[in-house]
Amino acid sequence: MTRPADAVPPGALKRLAADLAAEASAALFRRGSSALTFMEVCGTHTMAIARFGLRDLLPPEVRLVSGPGCPVCVTAMGDLDKVIALARLPEVTLTTFGDLVRVPASHSSLAAERAAGADVRVVYSPRDAIEIAAGEPARQAVFAGIGFETTAPTVAAALLEAQARGLSNFSVLSMHKTMPPPLKALLELGETDIGGFVLPGHVSVVTGSACYEFLAREYGVGGVIAGFEAHDVLQALLALARQTRPAIEIGYGRAVRPEGNRVAQRLMAQVFEPCDADWRGLGVIPGSGLRLRDEYAAFDAERRFDVEAGQPLEPRGCRCGEVLRGVLDPAECALFGARCTPEDPVGACMVSSEGACAARYRFRGIDD
Amino acid sequence: MTEAGKRGDAAGPGAAGATPGGRILLGHGSGGKLYRDLVRDVFVKAFANPLLERLDDAVALTPSGRIAFTTDSHVVQPLTFPGGDIGRLAVAGTVNDLATAAARPLALAAAFIIEEGFAVDELEAICASMAATAEEAGVPIVTGDTKVVERGACDGVYVTTTGVGEIVVGHELGAQTVCDGDAVILSGGIGDHAVAVLAARGDFHFSADVRSDCAPLWSLVEAAVDAARDVGEEESLHFLRDPTRGGLTTVLAELAEEAKLGIEVEEAAIPVSPAVRSVCDLLGYDPLTLANEGKMVLVVAPETAEALVAALRVQPLGRDAAQVGVVTSAHPGRVALRTVYGTRRVLDMPVGELLPRIC
Numbered sequence: 001m002t003r004p005a006d007a008v009p010p011g012a013l014k015r016l017a018a019d020l021a022a023e024a025s026a027a028l029f030r031r032g033s034s035a036l037t038f039m040e041v042c043g044t045h046t047m048a049i050a051r052f053g054l055r056d057l058l059p060p061e062v063r064l065v066s067g068p069g070c071p072v073c074v075t076a077m078g079d080l081d082k083v084i085a086l087a088r089l090p091e092v093t094l095t096t097f098g099d100l101v102r103v104p105a106s107h108s109s110l111a112a113e114r115a116a117g118a119d120v121r122v123v124y125s126p127r128d129a130i131e132i133a134a135g136e137p138a139r140q141a142v143f144a145g146i147g148f149e150t151t152a153p154t155v156a157a158a159l160l161e162a163q164a165r166g167l168s169n170f171s172v173l174s175m176h177k178t179m180p181p182p183l184k185a186l187l188e189l190g191e192t193d194i195g196g197f198v199l200p201g202h203v204s205v206v207t208g209s210a211c212y213e214f215l216a217r218e219y220g221v222g223g224v225i226a227g228f229e230a231h232d233v234l235q236a237l238l239a240l241a242r243q244t245r246p247a248i249e250i251g252y253g254r255a256v257r258p259e260g261n262r263v264a265q266r267l268m269a270q271v272f273e274p275c276d277a278d279w280r281g282l283g284v285i286p287g288s289g290l291r292l293r294d295e296y297a298a299f300d301a302e303r304r305f306d307v308e309a310g311q312p313l314e315p316r317g318c319r320c321g322e323v324l325r326g327v328l329d330p331a332e333c334a335l336f337g338a339r340c341t342p343e344d345p346v347g348a349c350m351v352s353s354e355g356a357c358a359a360r361y362r363f364r365g366i367d368d
Numbered sequence: 369m370t371e372a373g374k375r376g377d378a379a380g381p382g383a384a385g386a387t388p389g390g391r392i393l394l395g396h397g398s399g400g401k402l403y404r405d406l407v408r409d410v411f412v413k414a415f416a417n418p419l420l421e422r423l424d425d426a427v428a429l430t431p432s433g434r435i436a437f438t439t440d441s442h443v444v445q446p447l448t449f450p451g452g453d454i455g456r457l458a459v460a461g462t463v464n465d466l467a468t469a470a471a472r473p474l475a476l477a478a479a480f481i482i483e484e485g486f487a488v489d490e491l492e493a494i495c496a497s498m499a500a501t502a503e504e505a506g507v508p509i510v511t512g513d514t515k516v517v518e519r520g521a522c523d524g525v526y527v528t529t530t531g532v533g534e535i536v537v538g539h540e541l542g543a544q545t546v547c548d549g550d551a552v553i554l555s556g557g558i559g560d561h562a563v564a565v566l567a568a569r570g571d572f573h574f575s576a577d578v579r580s581d582c583a584p585l586w587s588l589v590e591a592a593v594d595a596a597r598d599v600g601e602e603e604s605l606h607f608l609r610d611p612t613r614g615g616l617t618t619v620l621a622e623l624a625e626e627a628k629l630g631i632e633v634e635e636a637a638i639p640v641s642p643a644v645r646s647v648c649d650l651l652g653y654d655p656l657t658l659a660n661e662g663k664m665v666l667v668v669a670p671e672t673a674e675a676l677v678a679a680l681r682v683q684p685l686g687r688d689a690a691q692v693g694v695v696t697s698a699h700p701g702r703v704a705l706r707t708v709y710g711t712r713r714v715l716d717m718p719v720g721e722l723l724p725r726i727c
Contacts, residue, residue, distance in 0.1 A: 013709050049650070053711025204431050228649075342719040353652065363713045368706040 013057060016234040021059035023241035027195075028061055030244065036242055037063045037193055039326050041183065042200030043070030044149075044228055044319060044353025050359035052230040055111030062237065065192065065326035066356035068182045068282060069200055072099045073348045073355045076278035079320045081104035081309035082302075083144045084113060086173060089305060090290035092137065093119040095129040096144040097151075099352040104345065106313035114240040126158035126172075133162065142301045143172045148207040152176040152290055152341075156271035159292075159299050173301040174291055177277050179203050180211050181288035185279075187219045192326045196240035197223035198233065203250045208260025212248045222246035225256050267358035271296055282346060320347035323356050330357040331368070337361055371536070392486040397516025406514065410488065411478075413507035414495030415502070417476070425509045429474055431534045436471035439530040447494065447524055449568035451560070451579030452661070454527055455497035460661055461612070463505045463533040463584040468608040469540055469665070470593055471533030472588055473507035480512070481526040482518045491525065498527075505584035507531070537591060537602055545606045545609060545627035551673035552631060552693035555588060555664040555686045558616055559644040562658035567647070574650065578643045581662035585610065588664060588685045595679030596672055602668035605676075611665055614718060615657040619665050620693070620703045623719045631703045633693035633715060656705075657718040669693065 024036050040046055046066045058064060067073050084105050087094040087122060094110070101110040101122060114120040119134045119139070123129050126143055133141035145155045155172060162170040166201050187194065199212055204225045214338065215221045222243045226236035243249075250256050277289025287314070292300040322328035330336050330349065340346040342358050349355035353362075419427045442458040448665045463473045478498065502509050506701075509529075539545075564580040589608060593644065595718055607627075611619045616638070624631050640648075640655045648655050662685060668676055673691055680686030690718045703715040 044652070050713075051654070051707075052709050053707050053713045054709070056711035057709065362716050364701060364716075365714055366699055366714050368714070 001097065006335075013230055013234060017057040017059070018232060020062065020234060020238045020241060023238055024059050024062050027241045031195070033193070033195075035061055035063055036241065036347065037065060038196045038197045038198060038237060039067045039186075039192070039194050040198040040202065041067040041069040041179070042079050042198075043073070044202065044354065045198055045200070045226065045233065047354050047359045048228050048230070048296060048357050049233060050363035052233075053363065053365075054230060054233060056365075057234070058237075062241070063141070064237075065329070066323065067197070067303060067326055068279060068324045069148070069179070069184070070349070070352050070354040070356070071151070071177070072103055072352035073320065074177065074182075074279045074281070075146055075175055075348065076098070076104070076280050077106055077314060078278060079310035081107075081312055082307060083173065084108050084110065085307040085309045086142055086144070086301060086305060087113045087118045087120050089307070089317060091140045092305070093121060093132055093139045093141050094144060095121050095123045095132060095141060097124075097146065098122045099354075100144060100146060102345070103348045103351045104315060106310070107317070108197055111224065116167065126155045127161070130158050130162050130165070133167045134165065136193045137169055140304075141170050142305075143170070145172050146175050148177055148179050148200070148203050149264075150202045151267070152272060153206060153267045156267040159271055159296060160267075162299065163296070166265070168298070171299050171301040171304050172292065174272065174289075175277075176272065176290040177279070177288055178274070178290065180214070181285045182279060182282055183212070183215060185282050185285045186325060187215070187221060187323065194221055196221060196243065196246075198236045198240070199223045199225040199248070199355065201227050201232075201255065203227060204250075204252065204260070206261050206264045209248050209250050209256065209258045216246040216248055220246045224249045225253045227252040279324075281324035315346045318347040320349045320357070323335060325350050330360040333357070337364075376585055390488050392482050392484060392491065392516055393490060394484050394516055394518065396482070397514060403514065410492055410495055411512060411514070414492065414499045415478070417508040417510065419508060419510040424511070427475065429532060431474060431532075434535040436466050436469035436470075436533040436535050437531070438465040439528060440465055441526060441528040443523070443526050443566065444464045445523060446565075446568050447490070448520050449580055450564045452564075452582035453494060453497050454525065455494035456582050457661060458527040458529045459498050459501040459505065459507075459509075460582050462529040462583045463507060463586055464610045464661075464664070466531050466533035467533055467585050467589040468541075468588060469533065470537045470605070470608065471535045472590070473505055473531055473533045475510045475532050476502060476507055477530040478509050478513045479528040479530075481522050481528075482516050483513065483522045483524055484516055486524055495524065496526070497648055501584055505586050507586075510552050521652060524674040526625060536590070537605065539603045540726075541605065541607060543607060543623055546623065546627040546629060546695055547606070547669070548629060548695060548697040549670050550606055550667050550695040551670050551691050552620070552633070552695065553666040553668065553673065553677055553680070554616065554638065554690060554692045555585070555666070555680055556688040557639040557641050557644070558611065558660050558663060559640060559648065559655035559658040561661040562615075563644050563647045574647065576643050576647050578641065578647070581660055583662035583685055585662060585664050585685060588680065588683050589684050590675055591679050591686070595676045596668065599672050599675050601669065601672055604672040605666070606669065607665075609665050609668035611663055613659050615655075615659060616665065617654070617656045617703075617715050618717050620659045621715060624668070624703050625701050627695070628700050630699035630701070631693050633705045635705055636708045637686045637690050637692045639690060654718070656715065670694075
């Protein structure tokens with residue numbers, strides 16, 4: 001038996017936190033500001049920070065806000081409605097990753113559609129969707145693809161496998177997105193004074209670090225790619241506070257190379273091309289999405305099925321958009337913990353386990 | 369002779385007649401000769417005991433004390449996983465439910481819903497496992513029921529076990545007897561059952577060197593009761609519950625709510641094996657919410673805690689027992705976890721299906 005404490009030497013985190021406090025004061029003096037706001041971009045970081053209770057360890061002058069890195073949360077209402085419309089087609093078996101099933105769309109959710117008779121199946125990998133297509137040739141197996149550079153290559157690989165196996169009843173509704181464009185969009189908006197980014201670890205395994213260089217070069221905002229242990233996150237914050245000149249650093253060297261994973265990048269580029277994409281909270285961001293290239297049009301659910309989704313309808317009072325931009329703290333939303341809970345979520349950020357609201361609610365302080 | 373015929377012979381005299389083709393037929397559920405043969409050749413043979421052999425619809429038991437009564441259905445997939453199978457699970461599950469009432473198991477009933485076409489040798493293997501587990505727990509399986517449903521109407525076999533037990537303590541157990549200052553004790557490492565079943569299911573394409581902890585816990589609970597008696601305070605044992613679905617978190621959250629008291633839990637004190645921990649890291653699970661089938665949460669008066677943990681630790685099923693928390697009158701209805709990082713947060717009941725993270 002081991003205990004989680006085995007992972008970190010005793011006192012190491014406390015020392016990191018103390019170092020962070022010292023560096024933060026120095027950084028504030030240097031920058032001539034009163035608070036240091038860092039944004040953790042990735043949903044997995046959001047969850048780790050909440051689960052470890054890291055906010056308790058931060059010095060008061062360091063503020064940590066969540067960014068647009070939870071794939072389910074940033075999926076736009078219009079896209080969700082499209083998924084629902086596809087699921088309602090009698091010939092379609094709709095496959096997707098788990099969290100998407102419970103997200104409220106304008107008028108329904110996949111869970112509600114499933115209960116009403118739609119064939120909706122949760123898969124753990126896009127390859128499972130291919131096996132469904134192979135095993136049930138009379139059905140149309142549609143994979144609703146969400147996620148960033150971490151999941152897109154696996155979907156590309158699955159699609160190529162479907163092509164090689166001649167599975168003409170497999171298709172993908174690509175709602176995939178890429179990570180750098182929304183960071184640019186956030187800085188362009190300038191709503192929050194972001195002093196540095198804790199950059200996503202898993203995404204960066206694929207992308208490498210070079211794609212973030214523009215943050216430092218063009219916007220003067222540094223970033224540190226971080227792993228997912230408590231000390232990884234604290235070390236990233238410490239490195240950010242220590243930066244005297246904005247730079248992009250790799251704080252997750254055990255997994256991330258500057259050039260990234262070229263095989264995964266090639267796979268992604270072979271199957272997908274950039275397109276404009278609609279983000280919950282951020283709107284349409286040019287070049288931030290991934291659509292199937294024309295060569296793979298036969299596997300594009302959007303082109304195969306003629307589905308019409310009506311005008312998207314956002315839930316009343318839901319402020320997920322502001323949460324995703326780091327403008328609003330989840331607890332500041334009037335619905336948080338009252339009308340909107342993980343059992344009965346109003347907005348997407350309360351559904352996904354990586355959503356800022358769900359993470360904050362599930363791992364709230366005992367006195368909150 | 370066909371393969372199936374050979375299998376029937378191997379099952380013992382009469383088995384070939386009971387199970388033509390070595391498969392369950394709809395006729396096995398009809399109540400006629402096929403049915404009687406199945407009961408005799410599979411169930412009575414596996415669970416052999418004088419009470420069952422009478423094949424009465426109900427058996428007479430003559431306990432001397434107070435009675436505990438429980439039932440539990442088992443629908444696990446796959447039917448067999450590292451460390452157990454549906455048979456072991458079905459017996460252990462009901463024995464453990466009785467144990468939470470400090471009840472020595474007296475007798476079990478087993479009801480089977482079997483899918484047409486199910487292999488008889490697989491059924492026999494499940495029954496052998498049930499018989500072995502029942503023997504481990506010292507309880508006979510004395511009656512039962514069998515239904516056969518059309519192919520597709522169930523997934524292989526479902527097993528429901530019902531148990532009667534004799535309560536060995538004189539006082540009431542339960543959330544209402546839990547007090548401020550009580551110690552919360554966990555009988556061993558958590559998460560093994562859920563991870564073993566997930567890995568055996570193959571959905572996640574990972575293999576893990578983890579075996580289910582599935583085991584009947586009566587001997588462990590009996591040792592706890594004895595330890596409390598030895599200290600001279602049988603009544604100091606306040607609450608017992610096995611953290612199955614929903615895991616440790618759910619047991620504690622429910623207890624806090626029912627007892628209208630708070631609980632402080634030390635994350636560092638909770639034993640989790642490295643294999644379970646790495647699967648949880650990989651898939652984004654919290655070990656505290658994962659199912660166990662061979663663990664017990666015991667809440668006792670503080671003065672008994674040390675002796676009780678020591679008594680559990682000499683038991684094979686309680687080697688890693690530890691005090692993991694304490695009951696408090698602060699924050700009634702809520703459970704606080706002190707993390708290994710020294711931070712503190714609420715422990716909330718998990719919501720919905722267990723899902724791996726996608727990013």
